[in-house]
Amino acid sequence: MRAQTSILSALRESAFASLVAAGLAFPILALGTEMDQSNRLVLEQRWSWMLIAAGLVFVGRFLVLILAQGRVAAAPVPARIWPPFVARVLPSAGVVALFLFPLVMLFWLGPQGSLKWINNYGVQILIYVMLGWGLNIVVGLAGLLDLGYVAFYAVGAYSYALLSTQFGLSFWICLPLAGLFAAAWGAMLGFPVLRLRGDYLAIVTLAFGEIVSAVLTNWTDFSNGKAGIMSIPRVTFFGLPFTASENGFAATFGLEFQAIHRTIFLFYLILVLALITHVVTLRLRRLPVGRAWEALREDEIACRSLGINTVNTKLTAFALGAMFAGFAGSFFAVRQGFVNPDSFTFMESATILAIVVLGGMGSQLGVALAAVVMVGGTEVLRELTFLKEIFGSSFDPSLYRMLLFGLAMVLMMIWRPRGLISSREPSVFLAQRKNVSGTHVQEGHG
Amino acid sequence: MENFLQQLINGVTLGAIYGLIAIGYTMVFGIIGMVNFAHGDVFMLSAFIALIIFLAITQFFGVTSLGLAFLIVLICAMALTALWNWAIERVAYRPLRGSFRLAPLISAIGMSIFLANFVQVVQGPRNKPLPPMFTDVIHVTSGGEFDVTLSYKQILIVGVTGVLLLAFWFLVQKTALGRAQRACEQDRTMAALLGVNVDSTISLTFVIGAALAAVAGTLYMMYYGVVNFSDGFTPGVKAFTAAVLGGIGSLPGAVIGGLLIGLIETFWSAYFSSDYKDVAAFSILAITLIFMPSGLLGRPEVEKV
Numbered sequence: 157m158r159a160q161t162s163i164l165s166a167l168r169e170s171a172f173a174s175l176v177a178a179g180l181a182f183p184i185l186a187l188g189t190e191m192d193q194s195n196r197l198v199l200e201q202r203w204s205w206m207l208i209a210a211g212l213v214f215v216g217r218f219l220v221l222i223l224a225q226g227r228v229a230a231a232p233v234p235a236r237i238w239p240p241f242v243a244r245v246l247p248s249a250g251v252v253a254l255f256l257f258p259l260v261m262l263f264w265l266g267p268q269g270s271l272k273w274i275n276n277y278g279v280q281i282l283i284y285v286m287l288g289w290g291l292n293i294v295v296g297l298a299g300l301l302d303l304g305y306v307a308f309y310a311v312g313a314y315s316y317a318l319l320s321t322q323f324g325l326s327f328w329i330c331l332p333l334a335g336l337f338a339a340a341w342g343a344m345l346g347f348p349v350l351r352l353r354g355d356y357l358a359i360v361t362l363a364f365g366e367i368v369s370a371v372l373t374n375w376t377d378f379s380n381g382k383a384g385i386m387s388i389p390r391v392t393f394f395g396l397p398f399t400a401s402e403n404g405f406a407a408t409f410g411l412e413f414q415a416i417h418r419t420i421f422l423f424y425l426i427l428v429l430a431l432i433t434h435v436v437t438l439r440l441r442r443l444p445v446g447r448a449w450e451a452l453r454e455d456e457i458a459c460r461s462l463g464i465n466t467v468n469t470k471l472t473a474f475a476l477g478a479m480f481a482g483f484a485g486s487f488f489a490v491r492q493g494f495v496n497p498d499s500f501t502f503m504e505s506a507t508i509l510a511i512v513v514l515g516g517m518g519s520q521l522g523v524a525l526a527a528v529v530m531v532g533g534t535e536v537l538r539e540l541t542f543l544k545e546i547f548g549s550s551f552d553p554s555l556y557r558m559l560l561f562g563l564a565m566v567l568m569m570i571w572r573p574r575g576l577i578s579s580r581e582p583s584v585f586l587a588q589r590k591n592v593s594g595t596h597v598q599e600g601h602g
Numbered sequence: 603m604e605n606f607l608q609q610l611i612n613g614v615t616l617g618a619i620y621g622l623i624a625i626g627y628t629m630v631f632g633i634i635g636m637v638n639f640a641h642g643d644v645f646m647l648s649a650f651i652a653l654i655i656f657l658a659i660t661q662f663f664g665v666t667s668l669g670l671a672f673l674i675v676l677i678c679a680m681a682l683t684a685l686w687n688w689a690i691e692r693v694a695y696r697p698l699r700g701s702f703r704l705a706p707l708i709s710a711i712g713m714s715i716f717l718a719n720f721v722q723v724v725q726g727p728r729n730k731p732l733p734p735m736f737t738d739v740i741h742v743t744s745g746g747e748f749d750v751t752l753s754y755k756q757i758l759i760v761g762v763t764g765v766l767l768l769a770f771w772f773l774v775q776k777t778a779l780g781r782a783q784r785a786c787e788q789d790r791t792m793a794a795l796l797g798v799n800v801d802s803t804i805s806l807t808f809v810i811g812a813a814l815a816a817v818a819g820t821l822y823m824m825y826y827g828v829v830n831f832s833d834g835f836t837p838g839v840k841a842f843t844a845a846v847l848g849g850i851g852s853l854p855g856a857v858i859g860g861l862l863i864g865l866i867e868t869f870w871s872a873y874f875s876s877d878y879k880d881v882a883a884f885s886i887l888a889i890t891l892i893f894m895p896s897g898l899l900g901r902p903e904v905e906k907v
Contacts, residue, residue, distance in 0.1 A: 179682070180686055183678075188725060189657065189725055190726075191728070197732065352892070354704050355707050356637075359842065360887070363884040363885070366884050367881050370878065370880050374877040502835065509711070559719035561712075561715060566709050568712075569698055569705045569706075
């Protein structure tokens with residue numbers, strides 16, 4: 157009897173939700189605006205879209221309600237999912253697999269076939285893994301929501317682009333310089349926002365990011381504006397260019413010249429850069445400054461009263477996060493050979509933030525997995541040509557990328573605010589729980 | 603002189619639109635202490651709804667009177683946008699009360715990205731132009747360097763804004779609903795203990811904010827004659843700047859801030875450089891938040907432990 161009424165009430169609530177959905181969908185989904193031949197806007201009627209939306213909401217809401225009913229308070233999920241041996245071996249196995257990935261692909265698919273896998277999947281994902289880990293220091297560890305992270309990525313990219321085209325400096329000199337510049341900018345922009353509380357800080361960093369991108373767009377003498385900087389020197393193998401010439405990489409090592417060599421080198425380069433970011437973060441978390449970050453994330457006022465210097469703590473987080481973005485930026489410039497302000501918009505910041513949020517703020521593995529799912533997922537979406545046959549030829553799956561990102565951010569905050577891998581254990585803790593004797597605490601055991 | 607007067611007229615018009623959006627930010631911040639990042643995109647959505655309703659009533663129902671069409675569009679856009687914001691609050695923000703501090707902001711950023719891309723997917727990425735409406739102008743001065751003009755559109759925008767602000771002021775100051783809203787703003791727990799339904803008051807705050815944003819969206823669509831899915835972000839940030847400048851949480855502050863931002867932007871473009879007008883607005887935002895976080899009319903905020 158009780159189950160029946162609950163199903164009835166779930167039905168009623170789903171019907172209400174689908175009614176609301178129909179109301180929401182009425183103008184914006186049911187009527188599309190199209191240009192006719194004389195460039196006038198005309199309406200295109202597509203009431204079926206509205207019905208589909210209402211139906212989907214009905215089914216979705218009903219399922220959520222029914223599933224929520226059956227669940228009793230869920231037992232807390234154990235923090236470690238894998239047995240200790242697997243957990244110990246897994247990271248190194250993963251790194252070895254990543255190092256072997258381009259070679260396996262090369263032998264399996266040949267130079268032509270593997271290019272897509274190494275470039276679109278490998279390099280592209282690793283850039284975002286690195287950016288995600290960099291932002292993770294600021295957002296995940298120090299708890300400072302930075303919405304202008306892409307500004308430091310831009311500083312790195314333009315540092316390399318300008319230094320190499322104007323002064324002829326090589327990539328290997330520019331890479332540390334780009335990191336330094338970005339870190340300096342991070343500290344500089346971090347300084348004024350120190351006193352601000354969480355959401356104000358987010359908005360000010362957003363404003364800084366927009367100012368940097370507006371200056372890059374409009375200050376044509378400096379950055380060549382929207383047109384961007386072209387013909388940035390490509391990466392060399394520590395001085396040996398990846399060309400077919402006699403002193404090129406291929407000729408020196410007695411290999412047949414192939415364009416894929418450069419891509420494979422770029423893959424290893426970004427892999428090493430990303431691993432450096434990871435290792436530095438892991439080590440820092442065990443140092444006093446890293447512990448201070450995590451303490452700051454949990455409670456700023458408590459931190460201050462315990463004598464932690466919040467100014468230095470926040471500034472180091474900003475500067476270090478920015479430095480890794482600077483490295484990634486100069487890698488981006490050397491990979492593309494071309495930079496313009498379009499690559500450094502707010503949407504880019506939002507993408508990186510979405511990766512950190514979905515992966516679980518503070519979790520290294522989670523951020524890496526989120527980058528794989530989101531960036532790799534974009535590439536997969538692009539290749540699903542059969543969807544074009546279902547939804548018509550004008551269907552462009554990559555348009556749905558940001559739509560899904562946004563939705564995922566909202567759902568994540570509701571269901572798993574700590575992220576997919578929600579292991580936010582403190583880095584340093586007592587190995588054994590100790591009971592403090594009753595003289596030291598007031599009630600019970602501490 | 604002519605230039606100054608003309609820019610003043612343009613600036614006040616723009617400021618009226620920013621002020622209407624800014625009220626939505628300031629009210630939500632006042633009542634739940636959250637930066638409603640998606641509000642700019644709600645504004646953009648309302649401009650699209652207004653555009654579609656306008657096309658529908660002129661093409662399907664053959665309404666020819668522009669005034670009547672405008673009135674219908676305004677009312678429909680207000681109602682539908684209010685429904686949207688109500689639903690957004692229910693789905694994306696209400697479950698997060700009592701979650702960690704930054705959760706509502708992150709959710710709002712997600713919602714903002716979702717809304718912009720949703721409109722792009724369902725309505726296409728191209729600009730949506732409309733033929734010019736209310737094109738008549740009044741010549742304020744003549745015979746100088748050029749004639750200073752005041753268009754009917756601008757009168758309409760300032761007039762509609764003024765009337766709605768009066769109605770809104772009456773609602774907040776004189777009705778039971780407004781009293782409940784102000785009570786929740788001061789102390790949510792106490793208001794709940796005294797029998798105010800806090801949840802529905804917060805919902806109503808979102809509904810009112812969205813209705814005012816829809817007015818701004820309709821006026822914006824009519825004034826510029828073109829809308830695009832990416833139009834929510836920059837006006838949204840500028841309106842937020844207006845709310846911060848006027849003192850976040852303060853309703854008259856939002857209107858004054860909106861007018862100031864509109865004037866600063868217009869004069870900056872006219873006398874310095876239109877390339878850097880967004881930089882000007884963003885710099886004001888950063889400077890105000892850093893040096894004067896309580897704005898012109900806001901109360902200083904004290905963090906309690």
